[in-house]
Amino acid sequence: MSYADPACAYCPSTVRACRKGEAEDRGPGFCPSKVDPATQDIAHALYDDPETRKIAQQSALVESEGYCKWTRVEEIVQFSKRMGYKKIGIANCISFVDHAYTLTGILESHGFQVVSVACKNGNIPKEEMGIADSQKIHPGHFEGICNPVSQAELLNAHGCEFNVVMGLCIGHDSLLFKYAKAPTTVLVAKDRVLGHNPVAALNLADSYYSRLWGPDKPAKPPKLPPAGRKGSKG
Numbered sequence: 001m002s003y004a005d006p007a008c009a010y011c012p013s014t015v016r017a018c019r020k021g022e023a024e025d026r027g028p029g030f031c032p033s034k035v036d037p038a039t040q041d042i043a044h045a046l047y048d049d050p051e052t053r054k055i056a057q058q059s060a061l062v063e064s065e066g067y068c069k070w071t072r073v074e075e076i077v078q079f080s081k082r083m084g085y086k087k088i089g090i091a092n093c094i095s096f097v098d099h100a101y102t103l104t105g106i107l108e109s110h111g112f113q114v115v116s117v118a119c120k121n122g123n124i125p126k127e128e129m130g131i132a133d134s135q136k137i138h139p140g141h142f143e144g145i146c147n148p149v150s151q152a153e154l155l156n157a158h159g160c161e162f163n164v165v166m167g168l169c170i171g172h173d174s175l176l177f178k179y180a181k182a183p184t185t186v187l188v189a190k191d192r193v194l195g196h197n198p199v200a201a202l203n204l205a206d207s208y209y210s211r212l213w214g215p216d217k218p219a220k221p222p223k224l225p226p227a228g229r230k231g232s233k234g
């Protein structure tokens with residue numbers, strides 16, 4: 001860890017002063033409020049953009065009204081209604097077509113138009129991306145590459161105002177985010193081992209999933225600089 005960079009991950013549970021608006025006073029030396037307040041100010045100003053402000057407001061209201069009551073599917077419906085979206089895109093993994101069907105029905109039942117595109121659309125062979133036959137999941141057979149750029153472009157071209165990702169692979173989801181023009185949320189984060197519940201690996205990182213650690217597992221968290229040193233770089 002460097003005290004030159006923000007490191008909220010190391011903030012002790014007894015501090016986390018930003019919850020109470022006290023980060024500038026009580027935040028550790030690696031707190032963003034200490035390390036880089038100038039960038040925080042730049043980000044703060046970006047909320048003057050009307051769309052950014054509306055998303056920030058409505059997501060906060062969905063959070064508070066549905067807190068521990070609404071599933072994420074319900075949150076997507078409520079958020080989309082409050083934002084005034086009419087047309088929603090689904091970018092799903094080919095293994096999630098049935099889930100996309102259910103989500104499409106739910107969204108349509110609330111009056112939305114829905115566009116859905118599966119990852120394998122476009123029929124691009126993996127070989128075209130420089131992947132050898134021996135590197136496929138099933139060598140000797142056709143394997144189409146996942147095509148998130150096309151998913152994004154199709155959702156863009158068909159007027160989607162908000163997109164929902166369902167089970168895209170690591171990296172493929174990154175390309176979807178890169179090319180999608182509309183705001184995009186994740187309903188399902190793919191984890192083929194953990195039933196699409198990737199946080200389980202972190203919950204069990206010191207027991208069943210200890211294999212996650214590299215060779216330099218830290219023995220203990222880094223020593224904290226004194227709290228309350230405004231402007232300290234630690």
Ligand code: SF4
Nearest residue numbers: 008011017018027031
């Ligand atoms: S108090 Fe500062 S360092 Fe701690 S979690 Fe909040 S922003 Fe991060």
